[in-house]
Amino acid sequence: MTGQATGPEHARERPEPVKLWFCPNDDLAPAIAAILARHWLDEHEQQIAGRFLFERDRRQYLVAHALVRRVLALESGIPEAEAVIWRSARGRPFLQKPAEGLPRGGRELDFNLSHAHGHNLLGVVRRHRIGVDVERLDRGDQGFGAVVETFTASEQAWVAQAAPGRPRDRRVLRLWTLKEAYSKARGLGLGLPFDAFSFTLAEDRGVLAFHPPEHDSGHGWRFVELEPVPDVLAAVAVLADDGTSPDLHLHHGFPWGRAGYRLLTLPEPVAPSH
Numbered sequence: 001m002t003g004q005a006t007g008p009e010h011a012r013e014r015p016e017p018v019k020l021w022f023c024p025n026d027d028l029a030p031a032i033a034a035i036l037a038r039h040w041l042d043e044h045e046q047q048i049a050g051r052f053l054f055e056r057d058r059r060q061y062l063v064a065h066a067l068v069r070r071v072l073a074l075e076s077g078i079p080e081a082e083a084v085i086w087r088s089a090r091g092r093p094f095l096q097k098p099a100e101g102l103p104r105g106g107r108e109l110d111f112n113l114s115h116a117h118g119h120n121l122l123g124v125v126r127r128h129r130i131g132v133d134v135e136r137l138d139r140g141d142q143g144f145g146a147v148v149e150t151f152t153a154s155e156q157a158w159v160a161q162a163a164p165g166r167p168r169d170r171r172v173l174r175l176w177t178l179k180e181a182y183s184k185a186r187g188l189g190l191g192l193p194f195d196a197f198s199f200t201l202a203e204d205r206g207v208l209a210f211h212p213p214e215h216d217s218g219h220g221w222r223f224v225e226l227e228p229v230p231d232v233l234a235a236v237a238v239l240a241d242d243g244t245s246p247d248l249h250l251h252h253g254f255p256w257g258r259a260g261y262r263l264l265t266l267p268e269p270v271a272p273s274h
Contacts, residue, residue, distance in 0.1 A: 077103025131185030220269030
């Protein structure tokens with residue numbers, strides 16, 4: 001007998017996708033960003049926005065946090081101005097979920113934000129944790145030498161094998177974004193020394209091996225490397241689920257509505273290697 005699968009087994013076959021929004025600041029006009037921020041951001045966010053000395057930094061903050069509240073509204077059903085966002089002791093933000101569950105269904109939702117010089121990346125998952133990071137390759141000398149010194153000896157050697165200039169800088173940023181994404185998924189941020197864990201990367205893109213810190217739970221992780229526009233590198237870390245393989249939806253631009261997305265396949269989990 002054949003037919004469409006239903007019930008819990010079918011739900012396991014079609015898990016909720018991992019969703020990413022890549023939004024350049026230019027996709028939201030400054031005047032519109034200011035209006036949205038005035039109506040959507042909470043008192044804490046308004047205070048932070050008012051402390052920036054330079055308009056470009058204020059605009060970055062306003063676009064990024066308007067993006068967060070808009071996406072959370074789409075995903076949770078909680079209106080932008082009504083979403084309560086609390087922060088852990090290490091500063092990681094979380095959405096406060098109503099006791100009765102989210103209006104759009106479910107009780108779990110995690111998100112993570114990164115922004116860098118005019119670009120914003122937001123990740124959302126319905127289960128477990130997500131961490132994201134985005135960096136620009138074309139921003140000149142950013143002290144890459146000091147960054148490399150935070151890596152493990154094997155990672156430093158791998159970086160040194162590349163030709164000086166952009167090839168070497170690309171290797172630095174690939175490692176840096178992956179380390180940031182993993183640390184943020186764990187909720188540890190810069191509290192986790194970057195020489196306490198390491199990656200072995202493919203020549204072009206992809207994680208071949210992951211050597212976690214001692215206190216990792218032992219679960220596998222899925223790591224994604226992206227270049228949503230030229231010279232902008234992004235990384236995503238998601239805790240591997242119980243045998244399911246979710247899709248990855250990559251949205252581009254500010255989400256005024258449920259616009260189309262680019263459908264990507266998440267890489268297989270990378271088992272911890274000690």
